[in-house]
Amino acid sequence: MRVEVLQTAGRAAASAARLVARALEREPSLVLGLPTGRTAIPFYEALVALYRRGVVDFRRATTFNLDELAGVKDDDPRSYHAYMRRHLFDHVNLNPRRTHLPDGAAGDWTREVARYERHLSEAGGLGLAVIGIGRNGHIGFNEPSARLEARTHYVKLQPASRRANAYLARGDWREVPTHAVSMGIGTILQARTVVLLATGASKASIVARALEGPITTRVPASLIQAHPAAIAILDREAAGRLSAARRRGAT
Numbered sequence: 001m002r003v004e005v006l007q008t009a010g011r012a013a014a015s016a017a018r019l020v021a022r023a024l025e026r027e028p029s030l031v032l033g034l035p036t037g038r039t040a041i042p043f044y045e046a047l048v049a050l051y052r053r054g055v056v057d058f059r060r061a062t063t064f065n066l067d068e069l070a071g072v073k074d075d076d077p078r079s080y081h082a083y084m085r086r087h088l089f090d091h092v093n094l095n096p097r098r099t100h101l102p103d104g105a106a107g108d109w110t111r112e113v114a115r116y117e118r119h120l121s122e123a124g125g126l127g128l129a130v131i132g133i134g135r136n137g138h139i140g141f142n143e144p145s146a147r148l149e150a151r152t153h154y155v156k157l158q159p160a161s162r163r164a165n166a167y168l169a170r171g172d173w174r175e176v177p178t179h180a181v182s183m184g185i186g187t188i189l190q191a192r193t194v195v196l197l198a199t200g201a202s203k204a205s206i207v208a209r210a211l212e213g214p215i216t217t218r219v220p221a222s223l224i225q226a227h228p229a230a231i232a233i234l235d236r237e238a239a240g241r242l243s244a245a246r247r248r249g250a251t
């Protein structure tokens, strides 16, 4: 796995955005896997800035978000749909027919997870997946557990994950839904390229476990060590507990 360490969170986000822009230049009809979370906000800001400068064109691109909270409608400000409109979709030339998120108001979850997985496979699967990491090691909402789901599924969130999403509910974690729909670990890892973006000191310990610890379902992000084309883009704080050799990547 390639590990890039940048001085600041802003530079890490900009580096991830440039990587996406280069990939779209090579392959304009790329299928992108997209994350939510606070870490991704500067990444989307950087992508929007590149778009405004004419450096990136989303016209032919397709996007699939990794996950959505369950029990919220698209227009609910807590939804990942709303987050994506706020931070990316309203600002770039993505075709709305080619942006996809699980339907948080579906109700029939068996049907919804099958629908999402089918649309993704009809699009040819993910070309480039940008992912974040929860402080508990989750990716998407694949929560630490004795076993992981390979495909898109309905999942009960751990309290830590509800707290981490409280920023979407004016800081009140009890207002964060108890369940979500998430791509499975296999769906994510089938992406041709996986880019993990992590910033800030609060991620240092889980980043070290994910990138250098044993591969285990107890740290779902550790599975990306087995991916043939995974890149971790970190700031110095998030890289703070990696081995010295990795940290020397600082630029």
Ligand code: GLP
Residues within 6 Å of the ligand: 035, 036, 037, 038, 039, 040, 066, 067, 131, 132, 133, 134, 135, 138, 139, 140, 141, 161, 164, 165
């Ligand atoms: C949520 C998302 C994850 C994301 C995580 C990181 O829980 N479901 O896909 O990786 O947030 O969040 P943050 O960047 O806010 O730490």
